[in-house]
Amino acid sequence: MSAATHCWERGGRGVSDTPSYLHVADALRGHITSRRLQPGDRMPSISALQRDHGVSTGVIQRAYAVLIDEGLVLARPGAGYYVKSQEPPAVLVRRQRGAPGDGSPTEATLARQGVVGTWRHESQPRAADARIAARLEIQPGDPVMHTGYVYLADGEPAQLAESWEPMAITGGSLIVLPEAGPHAGIGVADRMALIGIEVGVPVERVTARQASRSEAQTLGVAPAVPVMAIERTYYDQAAGRPVETADIVLLGSRWVAEYGRRP
Template identity: 75%
Template sequence: MSDGDDVSPYLRIADGLRTRIAAGEFQPGDRLPSLADLRREHGYSTAVGQSAYRVLEQDGLVVARQGRGYFVRSPEPPPVLVRRQRVAPGEGSPTEATLARQGVAGTWRHESQPRAADDRIAARLEIRPGDPVMHTSYVYLADGEPTQLAESWEPMAVTGGS
């Protein structure tokens, strides 16, 4: 970006922080200057600093932590956490049981098709590109209305016989 006056202050601040991150002044996990620090350093309102950080968050460079500030995001993808609701035997699916406890009729539709893993799916499943996978698309419904979409990719070498 240029240093001209035609560039919004929040974009100039975001560009300055981006440059400092790229130069290694701030490393992944480092806390970035507070909004008050940015206000003192640049002479603009807190809202301008918030807008600058919002741009950097959208660019994937910065992560906000409630009550703690803004931090340089690690280039590593976050670990995948899998949480499965537990239900008693015979209650059906966890989603259906949870909705039923709330007085809602939960159902779903799904469509499965065998596919060849593309590069992204192969990397995620730790298989080779082109390996066979089963792709399933789900539409979850509450009282007949769509409420959630989901996709699953299963390596056929693991689940193909089930």
């Protein structure tokens, strides 16, 4: 075995001027392009690559960052790294609220397109900051229920959302936790209907921007990819007050938005 070959396999120590993380990235890329690792396969763990290449955790993380930027690898927080399919993903159509009783609008929208929609979530009470208080027409510091979501389409992250609901409206009721209890996961409109509030179609402001670093990491894509950002607010149709507001982030490569309905 030549010195150069030995250097490539062991992370580039002492022989080549090429950074170690690029040698590791080359080795992993070779497994992908040779089809030894197929789309959807889990990539080697960081600890296994540390052992095989004799390098630090940081070197392996930088190597994976290179492959993510190249579109070869998908990072799934808490689950590791996976070979990304090179087939263009199906474009998903996002529509506003469906018919009452449809349950989760995102799940229903994906199901109509033959895609299995699942999500991760975490809810906790918070004090409304000035931005959220203005959107909900409450006072800064008032209690709200905050819920963060990661939506997956056929197992791959495709949408993020953060939701805030005034505790003055939902506190003390069975719907206070959007994703827990007997009415979990049925969506804002159907949950509010259970406490006598009709919300109708939400108001949405749609903009385009680049994903933040944390958003890109959660979605498993390179930083600064295009995303569609939606600021959504549901209103009590009788009282005119906001009852929920949310920030929704959708991958520009996966989604288009469609508004209005054909007669």
